[in-house]
Amino acid sequence: MWPDRRILDLFGIELPIVQAPMAGANLAAMAVAVSEAGGLGSLPCALLTPERAREELTIFRQAAAKPVNVNFFSHRPPEAGEGREAAWKRRLAAYYVEFGLDPEAPAPSSSRAPFDEAYLALVEEFRPEVVSFHFGLPHAELLARVKRTGAKVISSATTVEEARFLEREECDAVIAQGFEAGGHRGIFLSDDVSTQVGTMALVPQIVDAVKVPVIAAGGIADGRGIAAAFALGASAAQIGTAYLFTPEATVAPAHRAALKSARDDRTAITNVFTGRPARSIVNRMVREVGPISDAAPPFPLAGGALVPLRQATEPNGSGDFMSLWSGQAAPLCREMPAGELTRRLAEEALERMRRG
Known part of the structure; x- marks a missing residue:
C-alpha cells in the first residue's frame, strides 16, 4: 500500500508513522499505544534518570511485543559559567x-543529561529496536556500542550538511526536521537559527543528498501532511504536536489549554x-x-x-x-487516543495518495 517501504522494513513496523519523542510530554503509555497501532512509539529519556527510564522501558516491554524507539540528547554539557x-x-x-x-x-x-555510560547500559540491557539522538550524535565509542546491540540508529538533521554528516557516521535513517517543528531544534553543526529551513524545502534536498531513508518532521499533523512527505521523497513522517492532544500526553493542564487555542502565527523559536x-x-x-x-x-x-x-x-x-x-500545525490537531490517532493518520494519508 505504501509507495516506499524502506522505513517499514528497517524498523519492522506496519505504518510509516514515528511518534516524536517529546521529553516531559510522553512516557511509555503513549509509546505502547502508537507501537501497538502499527507505528513506531518513542520513549524520550533526556528528562528521566536511568532508573526511571528502566521503569518505563519495562512497562513498554511488558505491554507491547512491538518495536520501540528510545531517544536521548547528545549535547555537550556546558562549561561552568x-x-x-x-x-x-x-x-x-x-x-x-x-x-x-x-x-x-x-x-x-x-537536568537534561546527555547520553552516557548509564544510558548505554539501558540500551545494552533492553536492546531497543531503534535508538534516536537529538543534537547530533554521542561520542564514537558510545555510538559503536549502541550499534553493536543491533539497534537501528537515527538522528535529526536541520540542514543538508547535517544530514550528510549523519550518513557519514552510518546512521540508518535521517530525520529531516523542518523549521515548523515544535520543541527543540536538532541543530548541531551551527548555532544560527536564522537560516533554518522549512520542511517543504528541506525534505527533498536531504532526500537527494543521502542514500539512507528520510523521515520528514515539522508541520505534519494530518494525513495530508504525511502524503506530502511521501511526495517529497520521504519514507515516513515523524509527528509530535498531534500526539500532545492525546490523553496519553503528560503535558501540564496549562500547556494542554494553550494547545487547544493555538494559532499558526502564535509560536516562536525561543531560547x-x-x-x-x-x-x-x-x-x-x-x-x-x-x-x-x-x-x-x-x-x-x-x-x-x-x-x-x-x-x-x-x-x-x-x-x-x-x-x-508546539509546532506550527497545532490548529490541525484533534483530540483522540494515541493508538486511534496513529491509525487515523495512516488511513487519511493512504486515501489522499489514492486520490492523487
Whole structure:
C-alpha cells in the first residue's frame, strides 16, 4: 500500500508513522499505544534518570511485543559559567519580586543529561529496536556500542550538511526536521537559527543528498501532511504536536489549554526556557524576555531559574513561565487516543495518495 517501504522494513513496523519523542510530554503509555497501532512509539529519556527510564522501558516491554524507539540528547554539557547564570537571575529578578520569591535564593539545577555510560547500559540491557539522538550524535565509542546491540540508529538533521554528516557516521535513517517543528531544534553543526529551513524545502534536498531513508518532521499533523512527505521523497513522517492532544500526553493542564487555542502565527523559536532554540507557543516569558535572549545561559542551564516562577504560577492555571512546546500545525490537531490517532493518520494519508 505504501509507495516506499524502506522505513517499514528497517524498523519492522506496519505504518510509516514515528511518534516524536517529546521529553516531559510522553512516557511509555503513549509509546505502547502508537507501537501497538502499527507505528513506531518513542520513549524520550533526556528528562528521566536511568532508573526511571528502566521503569518505563519495562512497562513498554511488558505491554507491547512491538518495536520501540528510545531517544536521548547528545549535547555537550556546558562549561561552568556562574557569571552567565547570575546575570540570568538578575534579568528575571523583577518576576521573582512580583510573585513574592527571593531573587537571591539558589536556583534549582536544570537536568537534561546527555547520553552516557548509564544510558548505554539501558540500551545494552533492553536492546531497543531503534535508538534516536537529538543534537547530533554521542561520542564514537558510545555510538559503536549502541550499534553493536543491533539497534537501528537515527538522528535529526536541520540542514543538508547535517544530514550528510549523519550518513557519514552510518546512521540508518535521517530525520529531516523542518523549521515548523515544535520543541527543540536538532541543530548541531551551527548555532544560527536564522537560516533554518522549512520542511517543504528541506525534505527533498536531504532526500537527494543521502542514500539512507528520510523521515520528514515539522508541520505534519494530518494525513495530508504525511502524503506530502511521501511526495517529497520521504519514507515516513515523524509527528509530535498531534500526539500532545492525546490523553496519553503528560503535558501540564496549562500547556494542554494553550494547545487547544493555538494559532499558526502564535509560536516562536525561543531560547528563554532552556538556553537552546526551541519552538513554543508565545507566552509572557517569550514576549517580554525573548524570543531570543543573549542573557540566557547555555543549554540546559537557563531552565533552573524558571522553576520557582513556574511553581508559583502554574497552580493558578498560568502558563506564563513554562515552555509550551508546539509546532506550527497545532490548529490541525484533534483530540483522540494515541493508538486511534496513529491509525487515523495512516488511513487519511493512504486515501489522499489514492486520490492523487
